[in-house]
Amino acid sequence: MIRKAFQVFRSGGVSAISKKAYYVYCYALEAYVRPLVGVQEAVILLNGVEVPVTRSALDDQLPFYTPAVPVDSNPSYEAAEIEAIRKYVQPGDHVVVVGGGLGVTATVAAQAAGDDGRVTVFEPSSTAVEVCSNTIRHNDLEDRVWIEHASVGEPQNSCFTYGPQDDLRRIPYDRLPDADVYEMDCEGEELPILLNMSARPHVVLVETHGNHDQVHDVLVDHGYTIDSVIDDRNEIGADRTHIRAVRQVDS
Numbered sequence: 001m002i003r004k005a006f007q008v009f010r011s012g013g014v015s016a017i018s019k020k021a022y023y024v025y026c027y028a029l030e031a032y033v034r035p036l037v038g039v040q041e042a043v044i045l046l047n048g049v050e051v052p053v054t055r056s057a058l059d060d061q062l063p064f065y066t067p068a069v070p071v072d073s074n075p076s077y078e079a080a081e082i083e084a085i086r087k088y089v090q091p092g093d094h095v096v097v098v099g100g101g102l103g104v105t106a107t108v109a110a111q112a113a114g115d116d117g118r119v120t121v122f123e124p125s126s127t128a129v130e131v132c133s134n135t136i137r138h139n140d141l142e143d144r145v146w147i148e149h150a151s152v153g154e155p156q157n158s159c160f161t162y163g164p165q166d167d168l169r170r171i172p173y174d175r176l177p178d179a180d181v182y183e184m185d186c187e188g189e190e191l192p193i194l195l196n197m198s199a200r201p202h203v204v205l206v207e208t209h210g211n212h213d214q215v216h217d218v219l220v221d222h223g224y225t226i227d228s229v230i231d232d233r234n235e236i237g238a239d240r241t242h243i244r245a246v247r248q249v250d251s
Helices: 002-037 079-088 104-113 126-138 190-196 212-221
Strands: 039-046 049-056 094-098 118-123 145-152 169-171 181-184 203-209 224-231 240-247
Touching (some): 049 126, 079 240, 094 104, 104 145, 190 203, 190 212, 203 212, 212 240
Parallel strands (some): 094 181, 145 169, 181 203
Antiparallel strands (some): 039 049, 203 240, 224 240
């Protein structure tokens, strides 16, 4: 344990140790304390989407602890992503969601694509996959949403999993399926995905993480026109923007 902590310190300094300690603390609460105290089933509304979750009496009581999965409704949850999906996804579209999270964007995409559409979700977090599956089932969309518990390329850091991700399946960039629309929220992995994927969807909706200029340039190099950019850097931090890009089709 000491040697592991020293390796973390050498690679990231004090801040890395603090972050690691925080994750260990939260993981212990999620995996052991919360189930011991007991949880109750609940349904919350995340930007109008019903999401089944569990609540514990400890959720608001423990210091420095934020549940991995939200326990309260939030009308503006993933507002930029959802607004973009509702604008760009058409009936009959195949939508690929890289970083499915709790299934909110997948649900909205499936509803927009309609009975003739389909949604493929890639999500590395086991916690998120479970909630995402429950969300899709709760909203009666199992016939048009397929969820893959896998990481595209290198495993991304997930805000929904404090514990380790063992035996995580990886999808090579060039094995990503063709689709009409890609919606990507993959915690920094978006740049290598866009650089190396062979699929060329008509629309790419991507959240950047400190790499806006590089993502912008790659999309333009691949024949996309930047339709709009939503800049969230002053609101949610982490140097995030939302790029909406449409590919030009040869006539």
